[in-house]
Structure formats: C-alpha cells, structure tokens
Amino acid sequence: xxxxxxxxxxxxxxxxxxxxxxxxxxxxxxxxxxxxxxxxxxxxxxxxxxxxxxxxxxxxxxxxxxxxxxxxxxxxxxxxxxxxxxxxxxxxxxxxxxxxxxxxxxxxxxxxxxxxxxxxxxxxxxxxxxxxxxxxxxxxxxxxxxxxxxxxxxxxxxxxxxxxxxxxxxxxxxxxxxxxxxxxxxxxxxxxxxxxxxxxxxxxxxxxxxxxxxxxxxxxxxxx
Numbered sequence: 001x002x003x004x005x006x007x008x009x010x011x012x013x014x015x016x017x018x019x020x021x022x023x024x025x026x027x028x029x030x031x032x033x034x035x036x037x038x039x040x041x042x043x044x045x046x047x048x049x050x051x052x053x054x055x056x057x058x059x060x061x062x063x064x065x066x067x068x069x070x071x072x073x074x075x076x077x078x079x080x081x082x083x084x085x086x087x088x089x090x091x092x093x094x095x096x097x098x099x100x101x102x103x104x105x106x107x108x109x110x111x112x113x114x115x116x117x118x119x120x121x122x123x124x125x126x127x128x129x130x131x132x133x134x135x136x137x138x139x140x141x142x143x144x145x146x147x148x149x150x151x152x153x154x155x156x157x158x159x160x161x162x163x164x165x166x167x168x169x170x171x172x173x174x175x176x177x178x179x180x181x182x183x184x185x186x187x188x189x190x191x192x193x194x195x196x197x198x199x200x201x202x203x204x205x206x207x208x209x210x211x212x213x214x215x216x217x218x219x220x221x222x223x224x
Contacts, residue, residue, distance in 0.1 A: 168224030
C-alpha cells in the first residue's frame with residue numbers, strides 16, 4: 001500500500017482527503033508537527049507528499065526545498081493560491097504537480113495514482129533516516145543538516161546507517177565490524193576506531209556534537 005504524507009493545516013480538508021484516499025487503498029498520515037515536518041517525513045517514509053503552501057511557521061515552498069535536499073519523492077502542491085507566479089514557484093522548488101483548491105476528490109485521487117505509478121513501477125523507494133534534525137539519504141550516502149551537506153565515505157556511511165537503524169539501542173563493535181567487512185577491505189578493531197573517530201569529527205564540524213555515544217566495553221549508540 002502506498003503511503004501519502006499530507007501536509008495540510010485545514011483539518012476539514014485533511015480529513016476529507018484522508019477518507020477519500022483510504023477508499024482508493026492509499027495510506028495517509030496527516031502531519032501534526034508543523035514546526036518539524038522533516039521529522040515526520042523521515043519517520044513515515046512516504047511514497048508521495050501532498051503539500052499545502054500556506055502553513056504555520058514555514059510555508060510549503062520551504063518544506064519542499066528541505067525534502068529535495070534528501071529525497072526525490074513525488075511532491076504535489078495543493079493550494080488556493082493559483083496564480084501563475086505560485087505555480088511556477090512550486091515547480092521551481094521541486095514540485096511535480098500543482099492542484100488548485102477547491103478540487104474534485106476523484107480528480108485528485110486519479111492524479112495521485114498516475115504519479116505513483118510513474119514513480120514506482122520501475123523504481124524502489126529509498127528511506128531517509130532522521131536524528132536531531134540530521135537526515136541521512138540512504139540512496140546517495142549523504143547526511144544533510146540544516147543547509148549543510150556532508151558526503152560520507154563508504155565506511156562512514158555504513159557505520160552511521162547501522163547506528164541510525166538501531167537508534168536507542170547499543171550496537172556492538174563486532175556488529176559494526178561485520179557491516180564494514182562487507183566491503184573489500186580488511187577491517188579490524190583499530191580500523192573501526194579510526195573510522196568512528198573520523199566520522200565523529202565530521203559530525204562535530206556540522207554542529208552535531210555527541211551524536212554518537214560510546215558505551216565502553218560494549219559498542220556505540222545513537223540515543224533515541
């Protein structure tokens with residue numbers, strides 16, 4: 001079942017879209033935290049985002065830009081601001097379509113279905129992992145934090161990906177070495193320490209101090 005993230009602050013419109021989508025066998029999550037849409041985006045890992053322009057705190061253009069830093073997920077703008085300037089702006093920010101309010105629910109669902117089919121018939125969805133506002137793009141081995149973009153080495157990516165997948169749980173050094181062993185290079189205990197320390201310095205440089213916690217004699221942890 002396809003997952004739709006709905007970023008709409010009008011509760012009546014949001015509930016109507018959600019009910020209609022369910023009748024089309026689509027799963028919908030309505031965003032509640034308009035201060036941090038990206039945290040809900042990363043947690044839900046949607047196949048498509050329905051995005052209003054006029055929102056509390058930050059507008060839809062802002063959130064579309066944030067999504068595009070880490071994901072190619074389809075984005076459809078829904079708005080009553082239907083003048084050409086807003087439509088052009090939405091497309092320039094990374095939107096895939098623009099639907100004017102008020103709209104026919106059946107037409108909206110048909111457009112959702114068409115865009116989902118085009119996007120996923122031949123492509124797999126790649127999740128984004130989030131912690132403390134940092135977003136790990138699992139398709140490009142890139143960590144995004146605010147306006148900063150950090151390119152990770154293969155080993156750094158595997159370490160961080162493993163820790164974020166197990167957020168809130170200690171990952172043993174042995175488990176991390178197993179993940180690094182999947183590469184062509186030999187990995188021993190000292191090599192793991194060097195890689196973790198190098199990754200920590202890069203995270204500190206982004207302003208993410210103490211992102212990785214050491215549990216001495218056990219392993220490493222990204223706290224939930």
